[in-house]
Amino acid sequence: MKYCYRLVFFLLSFFVGGCSTSLNNFKTHFYDYQHVTTALDSLTEKRASLVDVYSIGQSHEGRKITAIKITKKSNPARNKPGILALFAEHAGEHETTSLAMGIVQYLVDNGQINDRISSLLEKTELWIVPMMNPDGVDYDLSGAPEPFSWRKNRRPTETATYGVDLNRNWGYHLEIKPPEKIEKCYSRKDSPNYAGDKPFSEPETQAVRDLLLAHQNIKILLDYHSGSAGFMQGAVGCATGRGTRKGIHPSIDAFCNGFIDSFAERVTDPHDTRPGFLVMSNEGAADIMRQRVPFYIKPFVPSKFFEEPGTSINYTYDQLNMAAIGIELFRGSSFFKNLPGSQRILIENQVRGILLLLDIIAKKYGYLDAT
Ligand SMILES: [Zn+2]
DSSP: OHHHHHHHHHHHOOOOOOOOOOHHHHHHHSOOHHHHHHHHHHHHHHTTTTEEEEEEEEOTTSOEEEEEEEOOTTSOOBSOOEEEEEOOSSTTOHHHHHHHHHHHHHHHHHTTTOHHHHHHHHHOEEEEESOSOHHHHHHHHTTSSSTTOOOSOOOBOSSSOBOOOGGGOSSSSTTSOOOHHHHHHHHOTTSTTOOOSSTTOSHHHHHHHHHHHHOTTEEEEEEEEOSSSEEEEOTTTTTTTOSTTTTSSHHHHHHHHHHHHHHHHHHOOTTOOSOEEEEOSSHHHHHHHHHHSTTTEEEEOOOGGGGOTTOHHHHHHHHHOOEEEEEEOOOSGGGTSSOTTHHHHHHHHHHHHHHHHHHHHHHHHOOSBOO
8 A cells, every 4th residue: 555655656646644643632632523514613603704614425334525605695697707725635635624714714704804804805705625534534533543544435335345436536537557566556446546447436536526526716826735745736737838738728828837836935944844745837937936935845846747547636637627736735734733823824825825826816707707
């Protein structure tokens, strides 16, 4: 199984490493399904002018897949341009749900009093799916087999194994047989990268796909992971056409390349000395970031490893003509300990990046249907 992980790392990261966090600390720090549900219930009561919560589907074990829409309802325009941010597509990547809830809290706390945030939320929508894989999250939090270890959902299979890797189940080129070594990772049910019997076989991927199909005002996808540290420009689109599918959507490539380096700068903490990587759109931008974050980041320009089949960012770019960005957060308990302000800094950095993107789509698209 480790073999599959390492192989996939070189193709599109989403690497899963070991962790020695004690189970008690682990459970205390992170959100389970019920915790998210309770927190959102109380938030929507208090912040009704900004927040709507929707159930967009149901997991195998019957948990709701929840989407939060943040926008100023005082402007009733329909189809404001929007961004969708996904979290906890992989079960054990609990930091992502903590970040999602932090972003929601930050925006609702500041949405009425900060002029810039208020103005942006008047013109745009931010959609957040804080826990795309609730069955897997609760399974991982129940301690099986160890914290941070579970990646897939909890689809029962006919063998003793469980689960499909949701970020290999999107309908992107699954019909193309990958190289044999990768194919084993995708087709073996006991593999952490098992892609499922067919594209969108899973209720979790169906739910998010259907949300996107029903809201074509959503123009950018952000897919947050914490299997490794780094930042990946989405799929081929934001990878500046250096992948093998160069030029599929030139207008999206140009759109994405117009903001991607500024986004990377905003979400990167120059004081963080942990090793990581950062994908930039060109060598000039990579050089700038090499100087700016010499310890933390190894900025580089991507090659064709973004061609990974079945991922959210490849599907949304290729099939839905969206700009798509994958983001990998640092993982594990260090997110909460040692660096007392690390969670706050992370949230603020990501909010800065998201506000930049909201500003960009507001200017580019305006009101799509200002009725
Ligand atoms: Zn992941």
